[in-house]
Amino acid sequence: MSTVELTIPPLSHYLALVRLVVANAALSEGSLSNDQMDDLALAVSEACANAVDSERAHGSSQPIRIVVELGEHGVAVTVTDHGGGFVAPAPTAPMPAVGDPQHLRHERGLGIPLMRRLADDVSFRATAEGTAVRLVVGIAPST
Amino acid sequence: MDLQVVEEEQAGWTVLRVYGDVDVASSPRLREHLLRAITNGHHYLILDLDQVHFIDSTGLGVVIGALKRTRSLGGDLRLVSTRQILARVFEITGLNKALPIESTVAAAVAAGPGPG
Structure with missing residues (x-):
């Protein structure tokens, strides 16, 4: 298994x-279809956007760490922030009903439901200083 | 790629053709473009996202907001894209029920009653 790591300012x-x-890391390993790559890019972007929001809300300027694990049949990406942690909605929480023309009120709050649907597995873990989100598309690389 | 919006009139509709990624960093600019068009009296908008390779949940929020504003003013907003990821995200969110995705600007114009 190969690993790519990246840190960004929040x-x-x-x-x-x-x-x-x-996307390029996943492409280099060739283990995902184009659709899966799109799903992964969107899910990771949503996770990072949440991380940026958490750090801003927490007054933190610590870097956000992104670790990409490239397996033969899938990719796992872990996004770790220093945003003081948050409580993710339950996995069973229904998708907000944006489709109802009378209730188009969900201009926000679609990020986590989208992550849950786009990734094959999503887990949230509290760390000492924030949250680590692990997204898997395909089959999780064995560590 | 930086977000760019090109505006043109077609059959009474204002077409906003968007280039670049629409994410949490760039979606405020898209919102500004849409609000400016609506404020200037353009209540029939076609948002052409065919050249948008990436749109996140904040971008979807901007689209939903503009759809609500145009409809509340008696207008409409129609969406153009042939990208699979957008179709899938619209299905996941149920947004396709409120706002079908058309494959071309001409199809969007023809999709129902317009400003005519």
């Missing part, structure tokens, strides 16, 4: 760089 304009690195 600023949203670095998310394009994260997507570029994650």
